[in-house]
Amino acid sequence: MSDQKLPKRERLKFNKDFKRAFEKGKRIIDTYFVIIYFENNLRYSRIATVVRKDFGKAFQRNKIKRYIREIYRTNKTFFPKGYDFVFIPRKFLSDNFCKVSYSELREMILSMVKRMTKNEEVCS
Template sequence: MPCDKKRHVKPHGLSKEERIRKAEDFKRVRRGGKRLTCENFVVFLLQNEFGYARLGISVRKALGSAVARNRAKRLIREFFRQNKAKLPAGYDFLILPKRDVSHLSYKDVERELGELIIGRPFKA
């Protein structure tokens, strides 16, 4: 049976295609991407060949327990999921928390990342 390579972008979810999953893609975005920083996050972004935004998250073990790291990842994923229609299409976003953000509310994360990413003009 032939495999149909359709893009399955969920309107309110986060599909596999919308995630950066390969180590080489993480390295490519980190090395060649534009770096944006705010109080709690570092964001690398790089134009991709797709017509949609992709998300990668990297949380260091030094930022806390597994519970804290997982909460940080959930907060970032939820920001991306809720705001992907507002994000510039065709970019890979690699988001790294600078410190433990598990104590922040979703609204705090949305405000901080939104001010950093949404509505900003990006150049290739």
């Protein structure tokens, strides 16, 4: 049960870490999300969500951030350890946010993570 917590150390918060992820990280692009991931040489993964100001109203921006944190928190076993993840919701999701359920977002993110792990196994 303790693995379902989201401690502060698992949050990406420093500008240098964001800069490194954006410059050197790999990307997985889908209809609703872009996930940037970068190996961080730690024994745990860290996450962040970047939501543009043109993504709906403030409550929608906050809601998508809560959804992403919750998806990560409850499904940590699917995410590889030792990576920084930056989730960026795309404009198409902003336009259709009220029509998309939490479970659909969860399945989409988990399928993207599975694609990422397959890509990393092939490259290694």
